[in-house]
Amino acid sequence: MSEHSAGLRTEQLTVRYGGVVANSDISLTVEPGQVVGLIGPNGAGKTTFVDAVTGFTSCTGEVWLGDRRIDGLAPHRRREIGLTRTWQSGELFGNLTVAENILVAARPGGVAALGRDVFGRRASRDDRVVERALAAVGLADVGRTLARDLTLGQQKLVGVARALAGTCELLLLDEPAAGLDSHESLEFASRVRAIAEQGPGILLIDHDMSLVLGVCDVVYVLEFGRLIFSGPPDAARTDPAVVAAYLGVPMETADA
Numbered sequence: 001m002s003e004h005s006a007g008l009r010t011e012q013l014t015v016r017y018g019g020v021v022a023n024s025d026i027s028l029t030v031e032p033g034q035v036v037g038l039i040g041p042n043g044a045g046k047t048t049f050v051d052a053v054t055g056f057t058s059c060t061g062e063v064w065l066g067d068r069r070i071d072g073l074a075p076h077r078r079r080e081i082g083l084t085r086t087w088q089s090g091e092l093f094g095n096l097t098v099a100e101n102i103l104v105a106a107r108p109g110g111v112a113a114l115g116r117d118v119f120g121r122r123a124s125r126d127d128r129v130v131e132r133a134l135a136a137v138g139l140a141d142v143g144r145t146l147a148r149d150l151t152l153g154q155q156k157l158v159g160v161a162r163a164l165a166g167t168c169e170l171l172l173l174d175e176p177a178a179g180l181d182s183h184e185s186l187e188f189a190s191r192v193r194a195i196a197e198q199g200p201g202i203l204l205i206d207h208d209m210s211l212v213l214g215v216c217d218v219v220y221v222l223e224f225g226r227l228i229f230s231g232p233p234d235a236a237r238t239d240p241a242v243v244a245a246y247l248g249v250p251m252e253t254a255d256a
C-alpha cells in the first residue's frame with residue numbers, strides 16, 4: 001500500500017452492451033481512506049461499474065485515479081498504478097499455500113514464476129509482500145497454510161490480501177463477504193475499516209446491508225444502471241427511492 005493514496009473519481013461513466021445501458025452517466029468519488037458502498041438490486045450495474053473502472057469493459061466518460069486520467073489505460077497498467085479489485089468468483093487455489101495464492105496475483109509470470117525462483121533473490125522481497133498483505137487483513141500467521149484449510153472468513157480475507165499485495169491506491173471489492181455468517185461479516189467489516197485507515201480508498205459492493213450500511217462512509221445506490229441516491233448510510237436506510245428500489249422496507253440504524 002502507498003502512504004499517499006490517490007482517490008477515484010468517475011465523470012459520467014456510461015457502459016452500453018448492445019441495447020442495454022448497463023451504466024448511465026455515473027459520477028462517483030472515493031476519497032483516500034474512505035469506504036464507499038455501491039449497492040442496488042441484481043442487474044443494476046454494480047459489477048459493470050467495477051469492470052469499466054478497472055478496464056475490463058469499455059466505457060465513455062472519464063475515470064481518474066488521483067490527478068491521473070486512466071480510462072485510456074489497459075487493465076494491467078491500471079493494476080500496476082494501484083487500482084486493484086477482487087472478483088465475485090474469487091476462489092483461492094486450494095492446493096497452494098496462502099503465500100503462493102498472494103504471489104500468484106502479485107507477480108508477473110504467475111504460478112510459473114513461483115516455481116522458477118522461489119529460492120532466488122526475489123524470495124525475500126516476496127516474503128515482505130506476503131507479510132504486509134496478510135498483516136493488513138489481520139492474518140499474520142497463515143502464509144504457509146494451504147488455502148483449503150482456512151475458514152471461509154479467512155479465505156475471504158486472503159482474497160482481499162491478494163488484491164492489496166504490491167501497489168494498492170484504491171481497492172474495489174465485488175461481493176467480498178458472500179457466504180459469511182453475521183459474526184464473520186462483522187469481523188470482515190472491521191478489517192475493511194482498518195485497511196482504509198492505512199490509506200487506500202475502498203469501493204465496496206455487497207448485498208449484506210448490515211455490512212455495507214454499517215461500515216461505509218458514503219453509499220451510492222444504482223437502479224437500472226442509474227444512480228438514484230448518494231449520501232450517508234443512515235439517510236439511505238429510509239430514503240423512499242432506495243427503499244422502493246432495493247431495501248423493501250426502511251432499515252433501522254445500526255445503533256437502534
Ligand SMILES: Nc1ncnc2c1ncn2[C@@H]1O[C@H](COP(=O)(O)OP(=O)(O)OP(=O)(O)O)[C@@H](O)[C@H]1O
Pocket residue numbers: 017020022040041042043044045046047048049
Ligand atoms: N458482458 C455483458 N454483455 C451483455 N450484457 C451484460 C454483460 N454484463 C452485464 N450485462 C447486463 O448489464 C446489466 C448490469 O449487470 P451487472 O452484472 O453489472 O449487475 P450487478 O448489479 O452487478 O448484478 P448482481 O448484483 O447480480 O451481481 C444487466 O442487465 C446484465 O444482464
